[in-house]
Amino acid sequence: MNDMRLSERDVDMTDVKIAARGVQVFYGDNHAIKDVDVNIVDKTVTAFIGPSGCGKSTFLRCINRMNDTIPIARVEGEILIDAEDIYDRRVDPVQLRAKVGMVFQKPNPFPKSIYDNVAYGPKIHGLAKDKADLDAIVEDSLRKAALWDEVKDRLDAAGTGLSGGQQQRLCIARAVATSPEILLMDEPCSALDPIATDQVENLIHDLRRNFSVVIVTHSMSQASRVSQKTAYFHLGELVEYDDTAEIFTNPKDERTENYITGRIG
Amino acid sequence: MTDATAPAPGARSRVGQGSLLRQDTRTIKRNAAENRFRIYGLTAICIGILMLVFLLTSILSNGLSSFRQTTIQVPVTLVADRLDPEGNRDPAEMARVTTFGYAPLLRDALVGTIADAGIETELDAGDIADIVSDESVAQLRNFVLANPDLLGQTMPVEVLASGRIDGFFKGRVTYATAELDQNISPEQLRLAEALKAEGLLATGFNFDFFTAPDASVTRPEAAGLGVAILGSLYMMLVVLALALPIGVAASIYLEEFAPQNRFTDLVEVNISNLAAVPSIVFGILGLAVFINFAGLPQSAPIVGGLVLTLMTLPTIIIATRAALKAVPPSIRDAALGVGASKMQTVFHHVLPLAMPGILTGTIIGLAQALGETAPLLLIGMVAFVREYPDAPWEGGLFDPATALPVQIYNFTQRSDPAFVERASGAIIVLLLFLFLMNLAAILLRRRFERRW
Amino acid sequence: MPLIWLLAAIAVLAAAGMVLGRRRALASAGGDHRVLHSLPSYYGTNVALFAAAPALLVMAAWIVVQPLYVESRVATLIPQAEYSDEGELSLIMSDVRRVADGLNQAIRSGAISAEEVRDMRADVTDVRDRLAQIGIAVGSEVEQTTLTAAQQYRTLDGRGNVAMAVFVLLLAVGGFVWTLMKTDKDYRARNSVENAILTILVAASTVAILTTFGIIMSMLFETVNFFRQYPASEFFFSTTWDPSFSGRGGSSELGIIPLLWGTLYISLIALLVAVPIGLFSAIYLSEYAGKKFRSIAKPLLEVLAGIPTIVYGLFALITVGPLLRDAIASPLGLGTSASSVMTAGLVMGVMLIPFVSSLSDDIINAVPQAMRDGSLGLGATQSETIKQVVVPAALPGIVGAILLAASRAIGETMIVVLGAGAAARLDLNPFEAMTTVTVKIVSQLTGDTDFSSPETLVAFALGLTLFVITLGLNVLALYIVRKYREQYE
Known part of the structure; x- marks a missing residue:
């Protein structure tokens, strides 16, 4: 399976999609992320777990430079996507974010119609040649987000009128519509009920075919269900990073074990 | 898995295809639009501030010589x-x-x-x-x-x-x-x-400019603001004496005691609407009720004060309610917990803590009232008054007087260009008063600012 | 000053109640204040309150009602033949009042004795001359009917004052004695006092309702009078505003349309200035500006809101008007007037900038950050986020803010009085002087006013129209803004 995927690619590309080297994040005087090194593999789901306040969301927001929108945040070190440093002076965060999509903790559809929500990204990035093309993108994205069948008859309805699970899938469709290569998900199920969570988790499973997915979650069972790789963060440090199965069955670090077995967190 | 057969990502013309280190033409264009937009915003603010500077320069250059x-x-x-x-x-x-x-x-x-x-x-x-x-x-x-x-x-x-x-x-x-x-x-x-x-x-x-009374249209050199300043002062006294207690009492009721019912809703709606009623309408009210109906004298500071009180009340009520709301419920709970009555809780604990906020709001309300002109025109304050009113305790509130903004209006209605200088000079005096009042409000807020 | 004495008596009674109530309560408890239901001071306050409050209330009501009663009684003394309508009667009555006041003043100064006044007859004494001698001016010759009415006025007024003093004092003493008798260690003085205070609080909050009621009634009453003399259809639909100054009624044309046109035209220009500048300022301040820039620019803009409108008016009159005329209107042959729609509109626009910007600022800040994150996370630039997500989301609130600004503009007086001119005109040229509803309210109600002529009364109809328009805009705006707030709460 791995071979087949590699065979489609240029030989010089490794399957490392995101490489972090010595990343430090400061919020004012608060040292939020301490010297994180990590290689995130393409076409996999990578879960970031850890107790709240451990920096996992902060680190996630570094990957598409959403931290830029917080005036007091400062990032040091380098994050390479496809071997290019995204904190390079020449990189435009706008262009970066088209390539690295993001889904947020709480579903945040725009107060527009379902169609306009999904079409928003393609429109601003000029992805569609014409109206028919845009329609196709919207349909395709809604299908990828497993929402098409539920909303195809009411694309003009307000996105804010959907149920919580549908809203979150709409946000995923919205992120998918710009055809990113990486999808960042910041606790995408924390505001959802179990049924909606199940729908989104199934979706994440399918998304792996097209995207590298990085998901932050506070639910260990969710991490074990959806991810292939897991990183455990503790107090701003990356404690352990390995195959999900390995982390949950055979943690190397005592802190990871304490967390997994429910002694902390 | 069968993911190899899935359509490859980037089948569509995607942004940032290729290196992130090179901006594609669309991004360059979009960034240019971004910069333009930002410049519009900055320009708007600059226009606003320039207008302020233009206004003040115009007044100062015309008025300082007075x-x-x-x-x-x-x-x-x-x-x-x-x-x-x-x-x-x-x-x-x-x-x-x-x-x-x-x-x-x-x-x-x-x-x-x-x-x-x-x-x-x-x-x-x-x-x-x-x-x-x-x-x-x-x-x-x-x-x-x-x-x-x-x-x-x-x-x-x-x-x-x-x-x-x-x-x-x-x-x-x-x-x-x-x-x-x-x-x-x-x-x-x-x-x-x-x-x-x-x-x-x-x-x-x-010196005479600040103390002398108004002078006739042919003697701009002798015209002063004495009566106007005194009249404005009298009106502010009336406003302070009426608007503060009434405003605070109404706010306490609405914020602390009022049940959710029709009456409360009616009061709330009235207050928010009164805050937006044109000031000239209050002038009509003053003319019809205080002068024609109640028979109070024209041009008297008492009538001006009453009209301005009604105008200022919404401001004071809104500020006072905000101040009361800012007192955390834990303080009320603490007082009620030791057996104080609701009334004692409010008057012994909540009100003293909210006082700086209330006073700040009151000063701002007074500043608004001080600059108000239109309603005063209708209640006869435009009259030419050369006599100083008596002291308030000698019935001076019922003597004819004029007010600073109305005196400015009167100056503008005279043809001799020397009155433009007087009017601008009077505005400088008015703005100076307003500046001092606002400064007092700001200092009060700073001094007593509380972090709960 | 019997009124002062009456007030003093009540104050003394209240003070005595303060002391005696407290003493009596303590006495009933045998000097041990722990046995009392309430703190001792509440017993004192209770007695003082019940002595003073009802008496003062009755006194206030009496002072309002007595002149009305006396006038209606005195008016019956004036023979029907002397007047043809209400207006004339009110003129005669004001003469009566003036003569009565003059006589009172004369007695007070000792120039005429009270007996002399009672026996005074118009055919024997020249009343006007007598009064003039001691420095009291009466407009016209005093006739016998007027004098009789004035004498009756004095008698009734005097009797009323005595009755009031007696009644009010009885009430005060009654309240004092009654509450003092009730005072006892088990009496719930605190509850009683607190109920009284609560009543005061409720009364204070009804002032807002009374004000609105007063505004509506005062204008409605005179507007009805106006429409009795002038047809409503012409007021609302005539395109000419041309009041005659010669006399009453007749040739005046009082159509509101040219005034409304001027009002709306000026407001439109003001909004065209204020809305873009205010909105862009708000956007820049809330979305782009750093903390430091914001802390300087925002207060500076708000200074514009604190400047009284008379200052803007003078600015329009001496600076902007001549500037526009000399730089634009005259060279282009558009007009020679310094006061113009453009002058007033521009200056009013400047006045409204902070109004629009601070309201919009609040509203834009209420748009949740998650909205912005969602858009930025998709790779939108900040301006795209603002234009396509933030502003559409805030649109209802912004519309509300603009409506409030429009209502401000329509009701604004001093800027248009000084900057727009006084000529009622239906014209499209913005460099022409036009006039507004508020300007005409001022001009019809200042100077010589005759509350029986349509030229004066029309101001009330104008005021009512203005009130209804602005109230409608405000209610609509507040409704929209409230709906908008609920959406994000």
């Missing part, structure tokens, strides 16, 4: 048998001599002074006397009536120069404009310059 006034030093001989024909120094008898009796004295004094100083002029005595304000004669008469013992002596008197001469030394009047002006001739300006060279004419700080 704080200086040109006067002429003349030794006037107070000829006893002309000012006191009966010779008994009885002020009642002396008052029968009108300003017409005093004018020749001043004129002769002026002509004499000019001759003594060795200034040559072709002007006749009447034209020479015209460089002095008409008001000066009245001032001289008042001075003599107040001090009858000085009759027969020669007194050095400082008289106001006429508005045109004053304007000449402030750059408003030139030889060129004097050619076209009926009220002044270039020769008179030359005389004034000569007097200045002799040190007999000087332009100094204009």
